[in-house]
Amino acid sequence: MGTSKRKTYTPEYRREAARLVIDTGRTIVAVAGEIGVGAQLLGRWVQQEHARAGGGPDGPLEVSERAELERLRREVAELRMDNEFLGKAAAFFASKQNPRSGSR
Numbered sequence: 001m002g003t004s005k006r007k008t009y010t011p012e013y014r015r016e017a018a019r020l021v022i023d024t025g026r027t028i029v030a031v032a033g034e035i036g037v038g039a040q041l042l043g044r045w046v047q048q049e050h051a052r053a054g055g056g057p058d059g060p061l062e063v064s065e066r067a068e069l070e071r072l073r074r075e076v077a078e079l080r081m082d083n084e085f086l087g088k089a090a091a092f093f094a095s096k097q098n099p100r101s102g103s104r
Contacts, residue, residue, distance in 0.1 A: 009037075017042055018049035027070075 009017075020031045021042065028046060032039040
């Protein structure tokens, strides 16, 4: 077996990748897939960035908080889709209420 060289990333790249997760609120898995790094590795970078930034109330979320955040994001997405559908349905029915002049 040949030896494979481990890929290295600069500290700046690690911080920027972690900030993508922290600042945008997207999942570690989604960002990791976009930038082509492993989710576990990116997760460590995010933890390190939280620790570097001082943790505190803006520190990493607990498992229960992260689960609730994901549930709420899904719920918001569903509600937005429902709202869009209802707006289109209302416009459709409003157009049926006002028949065009001359047609019966």
